[in-house]
Amino acid sequence: ILTILEFPDPRLRTKAEPVRVFDAELKQFVADMFETMYAANGVGLAATQVNVHQRVLVADMSDERNQPLALINAEIIEKDGAQVYQEGCLSFPGIYADVTRALKVKVKANDVDGNEIVVEAEGPLAVCIQHEMDHLAGKVFVDHLSPLKRSLLLKRMEKQRKQAASA
Numbered sequence: 001i002l003t004i005l006e007f008p009d010p011r012l013r014t015k016a017e018p019v020r021v022f023d024a025e026l027k028q029f030v031a032d033m034f035e036t037m038y039a040a041n042g043v044g045l046a047a048t049q050v051n052v053h054q055r056v057l058v059a060d061m062s063d064e065r066n067q068p069l070a071l072i073n074a075e076i077i078e079k080d081g082a083q084v085y086q087e088g089c090l091s092f093p094g095i096y097a098d099v100t101r102a103l104k105v106k107v108k109a110n111d112v113d114g115n116e117i118v119v120e121a122e123g124p125l126a127v128c129i130q131h132e133m134d135h136l137a138g139k140v141f142v143d144h145l146s147p148l149k150r151s152l153l154l155k156r157m158e159k160q161r162k163q164a165a166s167a
C-alpha cells in the first residue's frame with residue numbers, strides 16, 4: 001500500500017514524466033497502485049498522488065471492483081460534449097464539488113506492456129480519466145472551481161482535519 005499525498009502537499013503540483021521503460025518494475029508499481037486505490041475505496045488513482053512522477057493512472061469504476069484499467073502516457077485525442085459530476089479526490093478527504101468536464105473522451109495510451117491502445121470513455125469513466133490526467137499535469141479538481149467556492153471547501157477541509165485531529 002502506497003501513501004497518498006494530501007493537499008496542500010506541493011508535490012501534488014509536480015508534472016509527471018512519460019514512461020519510457022516497460023519492465024517488471026513498472027508492472028509491480030501498477031499493481032501497487034491498484035492495491036492502494038482499492039484499499040482507499042477510490043475509483044481512480046494517479047501516480048502523482050503517491051509521489052511517483054511518471055505518467056501512470058489506474059481506474060476501476062465497476063461495482064464488483066473487477067474492471068481494472070491502467071493507462072500509461074495517456075493523451076486525450078478527442079473530446080466531446082460536457083457533463084457536471086460531483087467529484088471527490090483521495091488527496092482531499094471529505095470534500096466533494098461539482099466539476100464540469102467533457103462528456104466523452106478518446107484516449108491514446110500504452111498498456112503495461114508498452115502496446116499502444118485507444119480507449120473511448122464517456123460518463124463517469126470519462127470524468128475519472130480526465131481527473132487522473134489532471135493529477136499527472138499537477139492540477140487538482142479544486143483548480144476548476146471559482147476562487148470563492150475553492151476557499152469555502154478548503155476551509156471546511158481544514159475544519160474537518162482539526163476536528164479529526166482533536167477527536
Ligand SMILES: O=C(O)C[C@@H](Cc1ccccc1)[C@H](O)SCc1ccccc1
Pocket residue numbers: 040041042043044045046086087088089090091093094124127128131132135
Ligand atoms: O483522487 C483520485 O484521483 C481518485 C478519485 C477518482 C475520481 C474523482 C472524481 C470522479 C471520478 C473518479 C476518487 O476515486 S473519487 C471517489 C472517492 C473520493 C474519496 C474517497 C473515496 C473515494
Ligand SMILES: [Zn+2]
Pocket residue numbers: 088089090091131135
Ligand atoms: Zn484526485
